[in-house]
Amino acid sequence: MNAFFDKFKTNKPAAEAEGEGKVQAPKVPSDLWVKCSGCDTPIYRKVFEEKLKVCDKCGFHHKLSSYERISLLTEPGSFEELFTEILPADPLNFGEEYMTKLAADQKKTNLNDAVLTGKAKVGEHNVALGFMDFFFRGGSMGSVVGEKITRILEYGADNRLPVIIATCSGGARMQEGVFSLMQLVKTNAAINRLGEAGVPYIVIMTDPTTAGVAASFAAIGDVILAEPGAIIGFSGRRVIEQTIRQKLPPDFQSAEFYQKHGFIDKVVHRRMMKKTLVRILNFFNPKAKKTEDVVAEPEKQTVEV
Amino acid sequence: MNAFFDKFKTNKPAAEAEGEGKVQAPKVPSDLWVKCSGCDTPIYRKVFEEKLKVCDKCGFHHKLSSYERISLLTEPGSFEELFTEILPADPLNFGEEYMTKLAADQKKTNLNDAVLTGKAKVGEHNVALGFMDFFFRGGSMGSVVGEKITRILEYGADNRLPVIIATCSGGARMQEGVFSLMQLVKTNAAINRLGEAGVPYIVIMTDPTTAGVAASFAAIGDVILAEPGAIIGFSGRRVIEQTIRQKLPPDFQSAEFYQKHGFIDKVVHRRMMKKTLVRILNFFNPKAKKTEDVVAEPEKQTVEV
Amino acid sequence: MILDVEKPLLELEEKILELIKVNESGKIDLSKEIKALEKKARELKKDIYSNLTPWDRVLMARHPQRLTTGDYLEAVFDDFFELHGDRYYSDDAALVGGLASIGDQTFMVMGHQKGKDTKENLKRNFGMVAPDGFRKAGRLMKLAEKFGYPVVTFIDTPGAYPGIEAEERGQFEAISKNIALMAGLDVPIITVIIGEGGSGGALAIAAGDRILMLENSIYSVISPEGCASIIWRDASKASDAANALGLTGEFLLKNGLIDEIIPEPLGGVHKDREKSYFAVKEAILRNLEMLQKFTLEELKNYRYDKYRKMGSFTEK
Amino acid sequence: MILDVEKPLLELEEKILELIKVNESGKIDLSKEIKALEKKARELKKDIYSNLTPWDRVLMARHPQRLTTGDYLEAVFDDFFELHGDRYYSDDAALVGGLASIGDQTFMVMGHQKGKDTKENLKRNFGMVAPDGFRKAGRLMKLAEKFGYPVVTFIDTPGAYPGIEAEERGQFEAISKNIALMAGLDVPIITVIIGEGGSGGALAIAAGDRILMLENSIYSVISPEGCASIIWRDASKASDAANALGLTGEFLLKNGLIDEIIPEPLGGVHKDREKSYFAVKEAILRNLEMLQKFTLEELKNYRYDKYRKMGSFTEK
Numbered sequence A, B: 001m002n003a004f005f006d007k008f009k010t011n012k013p014a015a016e017a018e019g020e021g022k023v024q025a026p027k028v029p030s031d032l033w034v035k036c037s038g039c040d041t042p043i044y045r046k047v048f049e050e051k052l053k054v055c056d057k058c059g060f061h062h063k064l065s066s067y068e069r070i071s072l073l074t075e076p077g078s079f080e081e082l083f084t085e086i087l088p089a090d091p092l093n094f095g096e097e098y099m100t101k102l103a104a105d106q107k108k109t110n111l112n113d114a115v116l117t118g119k120a121k122v123g124e125h126n127v128a129l130g131f132m133d134f135f136f137r138g139g140s141m142g143s144v145v146g147e148k149i150t151r152i153l154e155y156g157a158d159n160r161l162p163v164i165i166a167t168c169s170g171g172a173r174m175q176e177g178v179f180s181l182m183q184l185v186k187t188n189a190a191i192n193r194l195g196e197a198g199v200p201y202i203v204i205m206t207d208p209t210t211a212g213v214a215a216s217f218a219a220i221g222d223v224i225l226a227e228p229g230a231i232i233g234f235s236g237r238r239v240i241e242q243t244i245r246q247k248l249p250p251d252f253q254s255a256e257f258y259q260k261h262g263f264i265d266k267v268v269h270r271r272m273m274k275k276t277l278v279r280i281l282n283f284f285n286p287k288a289k290k291t292e293d294v295v296a297e298p299e300k301q302t303v304e305v
Numbered sequence C, D: 001m002i003l004d005v006e007k008p009l010l011e012l013e014e015k016i017l018e019l020i021k022v023n024e025s026g027k028i029d030l031s032k033e034i035k036a037l038e039k040k041a042r043e044l045k046k047d048i049y050s051n052l053t054p055w056d057r058v059l060m061a062r063h064p065q066r067l068t069t070g071d072y073l074e075a076v077f078d079d080f081f082e083l084h085g086d087r088y089y090s091d092d093a094a095l096v097g098g099l100a101s102i103g104d105q106t107f108m109v110m111g112h113q114k115g116k117d118t119k120e121n122l123k124r125n126f127g128m129v130a131p132d133g134f135r136k137a138g139r140l141m142k143l144a145e146k147f148g149y150p151v152v153t154f155i156d157t158p159g160a161y162p163g164i165e166a167e168e169r170g171q172f173e174a175i176s177k178n179i180a181l182m183a184g185l186d187v188p189i190i191t192v193i194i195g196e197g198g199s200g201g202a203l204a205i206a207a208g209d210r211i212l213m214l215e216n217s218i219y220s221v222i223s224p225e226g227c228a229s230i231i232w233r234d235a236s237k238a239s240d241a242a243n244a245l246g247l248t249g250e251f252l253l254k255n256g257l258i259d260e261i262i263p264e265p266l267g268g269v270h271k272d273r274e275k276s277y278f279a280v281k282e283a284i285l286r287n288l289e290m291l292q293k294f295t296l297e298e299l300k301n302y303r304y305d306k307y308r309k310m311g312s313f314t315e316k
Ligand SMILES: [Zn+2]
Pocket: A036, A037, A038, A039, A040, A041, A055, A056, A057, A058, A059, A060
């Protein structure tokens, strides 16, 4: 494990991190090479991780776990998890097989469900966070995700902390039926309340952000960022292709596509994401910004050409 | 002169109507036939006027004067003109030629400038009205139009009267420069205030409604109706054709085109316009509606197929 | 279209008709037997329609003769004036709406609109709404809010339209923004699920204060076919999926996800239109009366709390 | 690009440079003569740029080296973060905007963006905005209102884009809605006309509380060329039209249609960028300070009254 992975361990209290495994890092397989999902190029694992799981050759941003995103975006040691005790149920009685899958994913991800919520520092800014995890049931939103997202939004409103949510989801969790669907309303209602409290809400769309999550809390951030190449949209590519009976162009529904179509404020390379967050947070809370953020800002930009 | 034309005379106090000519009807030429501007068919003038200047064959809605629109849309004798004493000036010193044209149009239309404002009854509803007139400088909006539209909007807000404006204009009046341009802000600000007072604002777009008038008080009615075939838009057809170097399709920028594109609530035949206004006003002020409006409503519709 | 479960009833009803004919010929008096069979038929009818499976409900909800939004707009309200367009891009015929009234009460009404035949369905896109349609709905809701009119939405869609242009114009954003708009709207909203409540495309205008469901309508996070494809990789197992998904009014009411079931005439709304319209009208007015007792603040809190508590999880 | 009126000055400056060269060769001492000529040049410069005709101003406003919105966003503000998209249809590069700051003051800034070269102009559509661009501006203004940030708009456009698609997507509606939005916005708005203020396409983001105009910018209801075509059926008489249209800051200030002229360095903003940026920054901050003294109600009344009294007519 290289430095990047080590970091997030330090974000958990030592006792827990060494404890029952629930909050430990996902196991890193021993293979020395990984294959880029974008261009099939083999990448030396150490390099892969140093590069934040972004392929140097094709720019493909590989999925990150919620814990990896803590390392990526928050100040070391500042993350404090909130709403840990909420566990998924089986309201439609999908039964044994479904529960087994949940249990397996809980083990694999060290998460109770597909989102990790908490508070942390990003630069000098105290923020409330929700990081979704595709490795838990494809990041699907059931009642737990809806409840935790809602709670962190309410927490942000109550404590006047900007809320940052990194989305990553194939959509609503089918196995919870209309319970899942109603999470769209619950979260969006909480976003309204956050807005009424005058607290900013920043979304980072990562690959994939589709269906129910795209159509709820992902779509209506005050500022919406996205990772390059992230697939975004309501309907899945396959469903659309079946409908129109033709192949879609490869960049269809990509983050870049949606920036062009007006739905994303900026596609930001993973390497620059934290810096970008700090810049944005500076606007919303200038008192907290450090002088060097502005003065030494290497990424200061004029309008994009 | 047939009944249709006679009517508007009764809308004016007898003394005035018989008086200095200022408020009299435009002279009706003696020819017995008119040629349809839509399809060149000759139409017997009496029929033409009975048909409200709509061609039976092609449906072309010929332009109406402000006074004709009073006859068309308000209850006989109920119209009372307001803000009569506002006269155009020449702030950019365009001089003699321009002033002569204004004087000629004043004579021709019996209007001080390109809009007539007042109050009247439409069905059982008391309303405030502004009817533009293309025969006065192409309905161009200078300071007088902007001021009178603003006053009638303020009058509607103060007296809680729904405001109905029939637009008909080639745009801002060039000869008043930025004075004209600022009328767009003035009128829209007054529409905001009308809305804050909870008073409805209904627009009837007639041919043409373009440029500065389209881009201000025409575009933001609570309900927007339009006469069939009315040309609507911001840029003129010729300018667009010069820009794109190709011919535009004939229905481009028509009322029907803009209903299809989402900017007009309903294209309504001139014959049905008053009935339609009454129906709409009934929703906004149910207490004033007569039972037969609903019960005997011959045009009751379900969704359009 | 005839449901499998309806077949015995229809056969029996046919037989009765034949007997009536024989009876009318005057040769034999069968009136007693006919009466007995008619009673039997009534019992069978009640039995059948009281024991519909979820999949039967799906078929009822999609029944080609099922009443559509337009039917309710015409019949339930004294007047309805359609308003067109989203003020951005188009007028989506798959979502209709406008001003309506019952007596002196003005409403803003809207709903997904399926076609009555193939031609109309092509125009209406089978009730599958594009972003423009949802934005039209949003515009109408804001207009309702401006004038304080309650909103009534009618739900009947297989789902949001999954087309290229719909995605390009931000289907996901249009749905989300509508949901947020409804969650914050300053007027009461009553939602009536009249046919298919298909996932996000339904929800985009279904986030009401009161959610009423016609007895034979459905509301689901995914189509039974879609669910079956995913779970069993076999769309033909849709009826199993319908069982699994909890998409009936009964299930949803029991779980606090809807507020009321509006009973239908035996055999569905189309079997007795007037009765259906009356039931829907009564339910709308009664629920509106309830909501109009709230102050604005109470209304907003009621709505927030309503959705706030939806969800099924355990908490350690 | 060189204005006709600039030519004598440029010739003289060239001559002086030649003399300086001769002088530096050491053969003759010309320093006294050079000094005299330099004084003369300064006087000529002042004379020329203080007596520009309206048409000269039009040419200055369109000068290819004239500073654009992007230049001001970069130089006037400590940080600027561009926000993209209208959330409906596209991201129009002819209108740029985003969050910006000066010290601890956060702003929402936006403006028409012309290109610096042909390639960029194709992307930026020569600063001619489509409905999507105006809707992006509207979105950013609403975001500013939500968080209480003052809005600063930079005006530099020949006019709204007159294209098929722009008309289809409701150019007229987009402009009108923005004007209404600005008229009702709950935060202060400062507008700086930096180049061409072309009619409705300019006004769509120019309905500010304070309208500042750079000395050599113009603001007009119609382009001088368009006006000349209409009046004299001869676009080449644009300079006469420029005289007639009252499009200079001087005329507009005198008639209460703008609030302030920001002086430019002799020869235009591009001749001394730093000075220009400083002047714009100072004017923005000073005007903001003035507006921030108002309560919200006072601000709204100030704005309403400001536009309410614009107009020129007689009243019997
Ligand atoms: Zn790669």
